[in-house]
Amino acid sequence: MPGTVRSHGVTPVRDAAHSEKRTPTVNSINRRSLLLAGLGAAGSGALAACSSASSNNPALVSPSGSAVTSAEKKRRGTGTERKVTLTAAPVTLDLGGVKARTWAYGGQAPGKEIRISAGDTLVTELSNQLPGKTATSVHWHGLALRDDMDGVPMVTQPAVRAGSTFTYRFVAADPGTYWFHPHSGVQLDRGLYAPLIVEDPREPLSYDDEWVIVLDDWLDGVTGTPDEALAELRQGMGGMDMGGDTSSSSGSMPGHDMSGHDMGDMGMGASASPSASSSGGGMSMRFMLMGATSDLLGGDAGDVKYPYHLINGRVPADPDVYTGKPGRRVRLRFINAGGDTAYRVALGGHRMTVTHTDGYPVKHRQTDALLIGMGERYDVLVTLGDGVFPLVALAEGKNATAMALVRTASGSASSATVRPKELDGSLLSASVLKAADDVRLSAKKADVVHRVELTGSMGRYDWAINGRKFDMENPDADPFLVEEGQRVRLDFVNTTQMWHPMHLHGHTFQLGDGGARKDTTIVLPKKTVSAVFDADNPGQWMLHCHNVYHGEVGMMAVVAYRA
Numbered sequence: 316m317p318g319t320v321r322s323h324g325v326t327p328v329r330d331a332a333h334s335e336k337r338t339p340t341v342n343s344i345n346r347r348s349l350l351l352a353g354l355g356a357a358g359s360g361a362l363a364a365c366s367s368a369s370s371n372n373p374a375l376v377s378p379s380g381s382a383v384t385s386a387e388k389k390r391r392g393t394g395t396e397r398k399v400t401l402t403a404a405p406v407t408l409d410l411g412g413v414k415a416r417t418w419a420y421g422g423q424a425p426g427k428e429i430r431i432s433a434g435d436t437l438v439t440e441l442s443n444q445l446p447g448k449t450a451t452s453v454h455w456h457g458l459a460l461r462d463d464m465d466g467v468p469m470v471t472q473p474a475v476r477a478g479s480t481f482t483y484r485f486v487a488a489d490p491g492t493y494w495f496h497p498h499s500g501v502q503l504d505r506g507l508y509a510p511l512i513v514e515d516p517r518e519p520l521s522y523d524d525e526w527v528i529v530l531d532d533w534l535d536g537v538t539g540t541p542d543e544a545l546a547e548l549r550q551g552m553g554g555m556d557m558g559g560d561t562s563s564s565s566g567s568m569p570g571h572d573m574s575g576h577d578m579g580d581m582g583m584g585a586s587a588s589p590s591a592s593s594s595g596g597g598m599s600m601r602f603m604l605m606g607a608t609s610d611l612l613g614g615d616a617g618d619v620k621y622p623y624h625l626i627n628g629r630v631p632a633d634p635d636v637y638t639g640k641p642g643r644r645v646r647l648r649f650i651n652a653g654g655d656t657a658y659r660v661a662l663g664g665h666r667m668t669v670t671h672t673d674g675y676p677v678k679h680r681q682t683d684a685l686l687i688g689m690g691e692r693y694d695v696l697v698t699l700g701d702g703v704f705p706l707v708a709l710a711e712g713k714n715a716t717a718m719a720l721v722r723t724a725s726g727s728a729s730s731a732t733v734r735p736k737e738l739d740g741s742l743l744s745a746s747v748l749k750a751a752d753d754v755r756l757s758a759k760k761a762d763v764v765h766r767v768e769l770t771g772s773m774g775r776y777d778w779a780i781n782g783r784k785f786d787m788e789n790p791d792a793d794p795f796l797v798e799e800g801q802r803v804r805l806d807f808v809n810t811t812q813m814w815h816p817m818h819l820h821g822h823t824f825q826l827g828d829g830g831a832r833k834d835t836t837i838v839l840p841k842k843t844v845s846a847v848f849d850a851d852n853p854g855q856w857m858l859h860c861h862n863v864y865h866g867e868v869g870m871m872a873v874v875a876y877r878a
Contacts, residue, residue: 373796374878375855378471379463382799382853382876387461390488393434401426403451403497403507404444407536410625411633415536418445419506424628425529425652426509433490433513439483443475450474453483454498454820455511456690457674457834460485462854465820467498470790470855470873474499489823490515491674492648492692494529503863504534504541504654506628512648513674520670522696525646526637529628530687530708530717532621532656534602541654541863544602544619548864551776552603609712611686611742612657613839615813616712618773618864619655624710624717631718631731641701641723646670648694651687654863657814657837658708659742660685662721663735665704667695669743675823675832676751683740686711688816690835690861691745705729709738748831755832756825761804761847765795767817767858769809769838769870776868778811778860784869785859794875795858801850803874805858807838814839815865819874820856824848835861850876 376382406422408415420426431437443451452475454466464485468474475481496508510527535541607616627635639645647667651658661667661684669680671694685693703726708717720728750756771778779785786792797803805824807817818835824846825832838844859871 376853376876376878378854383462390486391434392486395435397431399439402442411630417506417535424506428510430512436486441481450476451497451499455495457493469787487513494650501541501545501863508652522646523643527648530651530658531625532653533623534621537622547602552774607712612814617655626717626719635719637721639699639723643699650692651689653689657688657711659711660708661737663705664700665697670694672831673833675754677748677831682743683737684742686744688837690818699723705733745831750832759802762801764804767805767807769815778865778870780872785871794873797850798877804847807844809838812840816861818861819858821852822848
């Protein structure tokens with residue numbers, strides 16, 4: 316019912332002190348029932364509201380309400396439609412001599428790139444041909460679009476059931492490098508992702524060609540499935556079978572926060588390889604990664620063991636190859652589609668000029684290497700040299716690499732294990748970038764400030780925000796409230812011993828005072844990152860860690876507009 320509102324069990328202020336378990340309101344229960352009843356509705360963008368607000372619970376903007384429709388009409392539309400069909404289905408992929416049974420769009424991973432012009436209307440029919448009763452969705456990562464097209468089941472739309480279709484229709488107003496993936500469970504860590512490039516009809520950059528580079532960590536169909544990995548991780552370190560004495564003095568694993576767990580002497584160093592199966596009744600360790608540390612990431616680098624790291628769906632032994640000519644200027648668009656891995660990226664024999672991050676222009680900076688967290692994107696310009704050059708993505712802290720090649724002349728390719736010196740040269744992350752003048756937010760005091768405390772540990776695997784795990788069955792229980800027109804500041808306070816890439820849907824925020832415009836930002840352990848944005852896109856928007864396993868167990872919340 317467009318234009319109506321829902322009431323929610325919320326309080327105006329959310330902080331770490333409000334960590335008690337909320338009982339779902341009647342209105343929330345009605346909302347869930349309505350959503351579940353609508354799971355089979357194919358092609359509908361509407362998410363109906365269920366009741367009016369009580370005096371104690373503020374009414375929120377409905378994802379398909381009049382405020383959302385009004386905001387969509389204000390977007391800079393060209394009137395041109397681009398129609399696309401996406402089919403999510405099982406497939407056996409060749410990753411370059413490695414076969415993997417997985418799920419993908421259109422039988423390939425990454426899926427086929429979608430490329431449109433800013434202001435065009437994208438009309439995408441998703442056909443869910445996944446096995447069993449697997450539901451899915453598509454989230455358009457980084458785009459400021461209408462809320463009911465954002466692709467989050469139980470928040471902005473009903474999940475798309477197996478055998479059903481759903482049509483996404485929205486204006487893509489802002490140029491930049493984006494991508495799309497499911498927002499259902501840990502499906503992102505399969506092959507369900509693809510680039511979305513929104514071209515600027517008034518492109519100010521001068522270059523001869525471009526190359527889209529998708530980074531990914533891969534286990535699906537090789538060592539198991541992401542769901543199996545999640546099930547193991549959920550047990551935390553307390554259930555590990557280490558195959559050694561755990562009865563001696565208290566200790567902790569290198570690279571992981573035990574957060575009070577008395578694990579004893581693990582008997583395993585950072586380089587040890589745990590058994591893939593358990594014979595002593597403890598938890599097996601097929602997927603949990605131990606001892607992955609990185610100074611760049613503030614300590615713990617990741618949770619999951621991946622047998623392969625990919626660039627454009629290829630392993631280093633049989634890499635993707637870009638062929639060009641010496642002297643040509645090429646725009647590289649990097650997308651980190653990984654589930655649990657930050658990448659340090661460099662092109663051997665070249666320096667890169669960073670021009671954009673997360674789709675928005677920055678004041679140009681030269682660097683040898685980039686640090687890219689999950690969900691982040693960077694655009695860079697390079698002038699190609701003469702020869703064959705390795706593009707290497709080091710899995711930060713994990714002692715593994717992905718590789719592609721740039722070839723501008725005949726010659727032998729680099730070995731699959733090459734480590735160009737640029738990886739250890741000057742390194743850049745978003746924290747040092749400044750927004751370009753034309754996208755920098757005006758100086759203004761924040762109207763509302765929300766403390767977003769990142770909590771949890773590897774010991775219990777209880778990742779959360781402000782001590783509360785997000786409940787997808789009751790998503791409107793405790794949102795961060797904003798009002799249209801407000802300047803909003805989010806203070807990400809990382810109380811954990813692990814880094815988190817935090818992503819806000821439907822908006823692009825600015826880091827600090829004049830920093831880069833972003834939708835995904837790395838928050839290092841024991842650090843605080845402030846992000847400001849203008850509340851100009853009404854609806855209900857996910858805010859979450861883009862480590863897919865952290866998000867799935869609870870490090871998510873909703874930023875909701877008051878009606």
